[in-house]
Amino acid sequence: xxxxxxxxxxxxxxxxxxxxxxxxxxxxxxxxxxxxxxxxxxxxxxxxxxxxxxxxxxxxxxxxxxxxxxxxxxxxxxxxxxxxxxxxxxxxxxxxxxxxxxxxxxxxxxxxxxxxxxxxxxxxxxxxxxxxxxxxxxxxxxxxxxxxxxxxxxxxxxxxxxxxxxxxxxxxxxxxxxxxxxxxxxxxxxxxxxxxxxxxxxxxxxxxxxxxxxxxxxxxxxxxxxxxxxxxxxxxxxxxxxxxxxxxxxxxxxxxxxxxxxxxxxxxxxxxxxxxxxxxxxxxxxxxxxxxxxxxxxxxxxxxxxxxxxxxxxxxxxxxxxxxxxxxxxxxxxxxxxxxxxxxxxxxxxxxxxxxxxxxxxxxxxxxxxxxxxxxxxxxxxxxxxxxxxxxxxxxxxxxxxxxxxxxxxxxxxxxxxxxxxxxxxxxxxxxxxxxxxxxxxxxxxxxxxxxxxxxxxxxxxxxxxxxxxxxxxxxxxxxxxxxxxxxxxxxxxxxxxxxxxxxxxxxxxxxxxxxxxxxxxxxxxxxxxxxxxxxxxxxxxxxxxxxxxxxxxxxxxxxxxxxxxxxxxxxxxxxxxxxxxxxxxxxxxxxxxxxxxxxxxxxxxxxxxxxxxxxxxxxxxxxxxxxxxxxxxxxxxxxxxxxxxxxxxxxxxxxxxxxxxxxxxxxxxxxxxxxxxxxxxxxxxxxxxxxxxxxxxxx
Numbered sequence: 001x002x003x004x005x006x007x008x009x010x011x012x013x014x015x016x017x018x019x020x021x022x023x024x025x026x027x028x029x030x031x032x033x034x035x036x037x038x039x040x041x042x043x044x045x046x047x048x049x050x051x052x053x054x055x056x057x058x059x060x061x062x063x064x065x066x067x068x069x070x071x072x073x074x075x076x077x078x079x080x081x082x083x084x085x086x087x088x089x090x091x092x093x094x095x096x097x098x099x100x101x102x103x104x105x106x107x108x109x110x111x112x113x114x115x116x117x118x119x120x121x122x123x124x125x126x127x128x129x130x131x132x133x134x135x136x137x138x139x140x141x142x143x144x145x146x147x148x149x150x151x152x153x154x155x156x157x158x159x160x161x162x163x164x165x166x167x168x169x170x171x172x173x174x175x176x177x178x179x180x181x182x183x184x185x186x187x188x189x190x191x192x193x194x195x196x197x198x199x200x201x202x203x204x205x206x207x208x209x210x211x212x213x214x215x216x217x218x219x220x221x222x223x224x225x226x227x228x229x230x231x232x233x234x235x236x237x238x239x240x241x242x243x244x245x246x247x248x249x250x251x252x253x254x255x256x257x258x259x260x261x262x263x264x265x266x267x268x269x270x271x272x273x274x275x276x277x278x279x280x281x282x283x284x285x286x287x288x289x290x291x292x293x294x295x296x297x298x299x300x301x302x303x304x305x306x307x308x309x310x311x312x313x314x315x316x317x318x319x320x321x322x323x324x325x326x327x328x329x330x331x332x333x334x335x336x337x338x339x340x341x342x343x344x345x346x347x348x349x350x351x352x353x354x355x356x357x358x359x360x361x362x363x364x365x366x367x368x369x370x371x372x373x374x375x376x377x378x379x380x381x382x383x384x385x386x387x388x389x390x391x392x393x394x395x396x397x398x399x400x401x402x403x404x405x406x407x408x409x410x411x412x413x414x415x416x417x418x419x420x421x422x423x424x425x426x427x428x429x430x431x432x433x434x435x436x437x438x439x440x441x442x443x444x445x446x447x448x449x450x451x452x453x454x455x456x457x458x459x460x461x462x463x464x465x466x467x468x469x470x471x472x473x474x475x476x477x478x479x480x481x482x483x484x485x486x487x488x489x490x491x492x493x494x495x496x497x498x499x500x501x502x503x504x505x506x507x508x509x510x511x512x513x514x515x516x517x518x519x520x521x522x523x524x525x526x527x528x529x530x531x532x533x534x535x536x537x538x539x540x541x542x543x544x545x546x547x548x549x550x551x552x553x554x555x556x557x558x559x560x561x562x563x564x565x566x567x568x569x570x571x572x573x574x575x576x577x578x579x580x581x582x583x584x585x586x587x588x589x590x591x592x593x594x595x596x597x598x599x600x601x602x603x604x605x606x607x608x609x610x611x612x613x614x615x616x617x618x619x620x621x622x623x624x625x626x627x628x629x630x631x632x633x634x635x636x637x638x639x640x641x642x643x644x645x646x647x648x649x650x651x652x653x654x655x656x657x658x659x660x661x662x663x664x665x666x667x668x669x670x671x672x673x674x675x676x677x678x679x680x681x682x683x684x685x686x687x688x689x690x691x692x693x694x695x696x697x698x699x700x
Contacts, residue, residue, distance in 0.1 A: 012036075012072050018438070018456065019075040021398040029076055029091035036072050037102050040065055048111040053118035055132060059139075062112065063500050067442070073099055078436060078458060082421055083398050084428045089174060093167070100166045104159050107146025116140050131671025135501035138670075141293060145281060158280050161273045168270050172256075173619035175263050176612075177430050179256040184211075185225040185248060193223055195240035197361040202467040203231060218468070227252050228426040230464040234475075236345040237360070242335065249342035250607070257609030263618070264589075267611055270618055272582040287578035290624035295509040295631065295674050299578050302627050306574070308688065309630060310567045310599065312697045316560025321601045327351045341602055348558055356550040356557070363547065364473040368537035369422060369463075372479055375533020376486060379523055382651070383658030384494065384666070385410050391417065399425070401465075407493050416441075416493035418457040422482070423465035423472060432615075433461040433481050435488035435517075442500035455504055457489040471537055476551065480521050487520030488513070494666040507670025510625050514632035515639065515674070516665055522640040522694070525555060526648055556696030561601070563695060568599035570627040573617050577624035635678055637691035639665065642682060 011020040012032035043065050051058050080092055106112075116139050119125060125133070147158040186208070187193055193201060204223035208216035216222050225235050225248060232252060239245050256263040274286040283289040287299050296302045321339070328347045329336035335343055353359045377388040391406040401423050407416040419438065421429075438456040445451075463478040474482075491513075492504035500506065505513055523529045527548070534543035572595045580591050588611055596604050604610065616622040639661065646653035664681040678686060692698040 010035075012075065015068050015071050018395050019071070019078075020396045021075070021079070022396040024075065024079065026085065026087035026091040029088070030095055032072060033076075033095040033099065036068065037098055040069060040102065041105075044106060044109070048109055051111055051115040053115045053122050054124050055119075055128065058112070058115050058119065059132075059135065059499075059501070062139075063442070065106070067500065069099075069102070070437075071439075074437070078438070079398060081434075081436075082425075082429050082460060084174075084177060084430065093170060096166055096170065097163055100163045101159070104146065104162055107143055108148045108150070108155070108159075109143075110148065113140070113143045113148045116143065129671070131497055131499055131502045131669075134507060134671060134673075135499055138293075138501065138507050145289065145292070147281065150280060154280055158277065161277050161280075165270065165273050165277075168266050168273075169619045172263050172266050172270070173430065173615055175256040175261040175266075176615055176619070179261045179613070180227045180431060181426055182261070183227050183251040183255070185244060185251075187223045187225065187244075188221055190221075192241060192244060193221070193239075195238045196223075197234060197238055199361060199364055199464065199467070199473060200231070200234045200238065202470075203464060206465075206467050207231065226426060227255065228424050229431060229462050230424050233345075233477075234361070236342065237349040239346065242343065242346075245342040245346060246340070250605075253341075253605065253608045253610055255609070255613040257607075257612040263612040264609070267588050267618060268582050271576055271580065271588060274577065274623065275582065285578045287574055287624040290577065293509065294625065294628075295511045296627070299574065302574060302631070303571075305631060305634070305688075306567055306570055306627060309563060309692075310571070312692060313560045313563040313567060313695075314598065314601075316697055317558075317564040317601050318560075320558050320561050324348060324351060327354070339602065341605065344602065352554060352557055356554045358547060358550045358554075360475050360477070363476055363534075363543075363551075364464075365536050365538070366534040366543045366547070367474040367476065367479050368470075369472040369474060371535050371537065372474060372482060372533050373420075375529060376483060378532050379526075379529045380486075380490070382528075383654065384490070384662040385655070385659065386415070386494065387412075395419070414454065416455045416457070418459055418489055418493060421458070421460045422463055424462040425465075429460075429462065430615075431462055433485050435459055435485045435492065437492060437504065437506075440492075440500050440506060441495050441498065441503040443498045452498060455493050455495065457492045459485050459489050461485060473537065476524070480524050483520040483524055484517045487517035490520070491516045491666050491669070494662055495669040496667040497669040497671045499671070502670040504669050509670075509674050510621065511628035511631040512635065512674035512677075514629055515635045515678075518629075518633050518636035519639050519661075519665075522636070525552060528648070556694075559695045560697065563697070564599060564601070566629055568596065569614070569616075570630060571595050571599055572611075573622070573624060573626040576617075634688050634691050635674075635686050637694050638682060638686045639678070640694075641690040 010028050010032045011023045012028055013035060014020070047061050047065070076092060079088060116136055119136050128136075147155060150158050187204070193204070196204075198218065201218040201223060204225055205216040205218045205221065207226060208222050208224040211224055213222050225231050227248070232248065235248055236245055278284070278286040278289040281289060283292070291298060291302070324344065324347050325336050325339050327350070328339065328343070331350065333347070339347070349359060381387050387408045389406050389408070391404045395404040395417070397404065397419065399421065401421065403420045405418050405420065406414050407418070409415050436458040438458050439453060441455040442453045443450055444453045461478070461482055463474055463481070464472055466472050488505065491508075495504040497503040530548060531542055535541065572592050575591055575595055576588055580586065580588065589609070592611055593604060617626055622628065643654060643657050646657055648654065661681055664677050668677050672680070675685070689698065
């Protein structure tokens with residue numbers, strides 16, 4: 001087959017509609033990206049020479065260029081997260097530099113920057129919508145942050161930094177994935193699995209079978225325990241073997257910190273390059289550069305909020321650990337006087353069982369994934385008036401477990417779709433959970449006919465997979481994670497903005513983007529929602545009332561510890577990106593240890609290399625932005641309190657409030673400043689009181 005014919009058949013060059021994930025192969029990546037970039041370079045050159053400073057003359061053609069790149073590179077990046085392989089990595093890394101170079105050229109285009117600035121003083125500016133003006137303003141800011149004003153040596157240095165940062169981010173993420181895969185505990189004796197619940201024994205046997213122990217059974221083993229969330233978390237909670245808990249914990253905290261997979265040097269290099277980049281752009285620190293496009297006005301405002309929450313949560317967390325030690329001592333535990341990090345989850349779960357008379361494992365049979373989805377979809381209809389139906393088979397998928405759904409409005413008209421990839425696959429899928437943009441809502445014109453492209457979302461989780469013929473039986477924490485990611489999906493799918501640059505989560509300030517996701521988590525505790533989905537997967541029995549009461553009572557169990565943990569991450573992130581000077585005495589690790597003195601109760605172990613696996617800030621979008629979780633949680637807790645105020649049992653009032661939430665937070669996307677969006681929904685600025693109340697840290 002000729003090169004031309006091969007390219008014509010390359011699924012990565014289709015450029016519109018749903019990507020044919022079932023046909024994309026690693027060997028197609030290089031040819032597709034090279035041809036695409038050549039075409040986009042030409043289109044960009046033509047636009048630079050003919051750009052007219054109007055919406056139709058500049059923004060729309062530029063969006064078409066960006067859209068084509070996003071379609072192809074987004075599909076490849078998505079597969080890197082959910083279907084990673086050595087072949088795909090090699091193909092991705094081979095073309096990543098060219099993609100970065102093109103993005104740099106796009107961002108640094110003087111003709112386009114001048115044209116955008118001209119729009120602001122042109123006749124069209126006064127007639128543009130707020131969303132259009134925000135898109136133009138964001139484009140100008142993005143160009144300035146992309147080095148459009150740099151020349152000569154400074155520009156060359158900036159571009160080299162951008163290229164190296166992209167490569168380092170990919171290396172960091174791959175190292176974490178490989179290090180997570182490389183560690184396992186292979187257990188053969190019943191004494192080694194004492195205390196483990198049946199669900200984990202089944203998963204561990206299934207994992208052992210996949211690794212070659214074909215005779216493995218939940219009853220007789222062998223059992224393989226890994227650092228993957230569905231294996232690691234339950235083992236730390238339930239294993240009676242303190243020695244094995246310690247082994248697993250040390251394996252977890254030392255991921256990607258030794259040998260060929262060591263991320264230590266990458267961290268220092270990333271921080272150095274980010275600081276250099278910020279200086280080149282005229283900022284005193286990378287944190288200031290990061291905040292220039294966020295909702296928080298400055299670093300001082302971020303640290304003020306974090307300290308306000310830290311002062312309350314530290315005291316609560318300290319008391320929680322003392323109470324935990326006393327409980328362990330009452331149970332005759334030898335380690336009670338010297339509780340270690342690998343003891344906390346175990347004894348916290350024992351204390352939870354004693355205090356609330358249930359454990360997390362008891363609830364799994366009531367949260368089979370099909371029932372949870374039914375409850376989630378019912379809630380979304382109740383709140384926002386949209387219906388969700390299975391559309392499996394209508395879209396190509398990258399794995400047999402992936403599902404596809406349609407979202408319809410009150411008239412039954414399709415308004416969005418989404419993929420759901422729910423289960424952990426540690427051999428090829430990165431950890432965590434996320435929502436990503438497959439297709440964004442936008443007005444598309446073809447052959448003179450304008451149509452609205454409907455949004456499509458990727459919803460990806462890493463929950464417990466089906467085992468031994470049973471459906472995926474979820475922990476309550478996994479239920480909350482699914483609701484969280486679906487909240488992101490709702491903002492992407494229910495947007496009413498037709499400009500791609502501000503539709504859905506696009507152009508939403510990063511520290512407001514967690515508002516819908518954290519808002520949705522609250523509904524897991526709502527009576528109508530919970531009883532609508534919590535049914536025993538075998539008998540159909542509804543979750544007994546006493547479990548619901550125990551869930552409510554346990555909701556804020558160890559909440560001080562949980563909040564302090566997030567504040568620890570946030571403050572370390574801010575410090576590393578604002579005050580830390582690489583190569584000036586301290587290391588990133590010693591900065592983390594210093595911050596830990598006021599943000600942890602049990603100090604990190606000397607070998608704790610948590611930063612080496614902190615993908616959020618070193619391989620994701622949260623650099624100098626991890627605080628966003630808490631910033632947005634203030635917004636989300638206050639938003640949920642609007643529903644509490646009208647009465648969660650008042651269906652008419654709930655529907656009206658839900659509609660207002662849909663018409664503001666979920667519909668307006670990045671077309672309005674998030675504070676204005678929040679005030680449009682709530683009628684006032686946000687308060688921290690609902691978050692502290694929901695967390696049990698102030699009186700209700």
